[in-house]
Amino acid sequence: MPNSSQSPAPEAQAHEPRVVAFLCKWCSSAGSDLAGVSRIQYSANATPITIPCTGSMSPLYVLSAFNKGADGVLVSGCHPGDCHYMEGNYLARRKLYLVKQLLQFVGLEAERFRMSWVSAAEGAKFAEVIDEFVGDLRPLGPQTRLKAKH
């Protein structure tokens, strides 16, 4: 709603993407912690949500995040073979592959949903993943397709 009586519109600034990051508590969550204690500078756009295992990711979490206005959703877990529960990340890989395909099929921008494997020792990789994701989201602007309009 442009209003000429107001001061210059803040929309003139570039849209800052908001990322919801679902992080496995056994690896990526610790990886993000390592990025923090190592004082690595990276984008502050991600809201971390710790989950017990990527295998516990419900597709509904992803859809709900987009519904509530997330510009991007990241799911990050343990490298194949490293799951604390032996096979949770393999199950997540299959399930979230289908979620990604479905979101692309209905026309959500392909860049908006991403998965990564980040171990507890990969603080630097975690910072890279977030930076790269935010960098890819910025040109897309706000996510309006699945966001609730009410």
Added chain:
Amino acid sequence: MVNVDALRGYAADLLEKGQVRAVIGYRRGTAGVLAQPCTIDEAGEAETLVWDPTCLNNLARYLVEDRQQQAAAQTRNKTPDGRPVAIVAKGCDSRAVAVLLQENYLKREDVVIIGVSCEGSGVIDPRKLAARPEGRWASRVDFAGADAFKVTVGGDETLIPARDLLADRCLECRAAAPALNDVLFGEVVTERGLDEPFRAVKAAQGATEDARWATWEHHFDRCLRCFACRAVCPMCYCPECVVDSTTFVNTPGTTAEEKATRIRWCERSASVSESALYHLTRAIHLAGRCIDCGECERVCPVNIPLRLLNTKLEMEAFEQFQYEAGRDFGQASLLSSFRDEDPNSFIR
């Protein structure tokens, strides 16, 4: 040709010997050309059973309803009749039963599958029939080999090419005979060549991202949230649906704080975002379970091509994971199994 008299005889025999509680099948409908589902529990009624290209419904849905009724009877301390139920099943219906068996929703001994083969043909799409001048007043549609349907209008019979009337899913069908059956009527025809599998999905995903969203935004906007797709689906048997919470109903005692802090995945308003959430959630819930009976699309009052969402995931399951829903009720389900060589390149 499926010998309908033999089918009736078999059903009557089952009922007469008391081997089954009831037979779920098709009979002549009272409105228009389409057959309607029926449940018969007396041998004499077996005469009314029919099998023709207007037997559209996926009767596996009624097995689900029956199990729910049995469970309800048990909670009322009544001993339900433990005999099995027989079901007349096309190829797709038998796959639906196989998925229900795979999920332990039904036991194998609780169902008798009377398989009927589509014999290289399939069922009609009533919309395609109604779009034709002679189809408007058709009183009967019969099989006439794999390439045509015999449509009776008044006293006149015309042959219409099968391709013009077949339901979309039948054009793409890969297994038009029930692989899972206790008895099979008709011949197994596997060669079809009417259309390549997943053609409609491949066409839809060929469009650009923006065009795809424009299409689906249009469809989600028109959704009335009547939940007919959910009601007709044999796989939608959750006692509680994510969009339709029964545990979190508001009572006079519900405080404002409880209402405010309650998790609501999806609002009930029929807006684009909420309908998208409903349909996408439903599609994901059916991943590796949808057997492409096309019922959701058939019952949609606003013609949303819902089949596309489900077949998209079935295509991915088939191409990436070599998984077909309902192929074998002993197989591990799609989402509870994995292989080392599953796609990994999309993960950073």
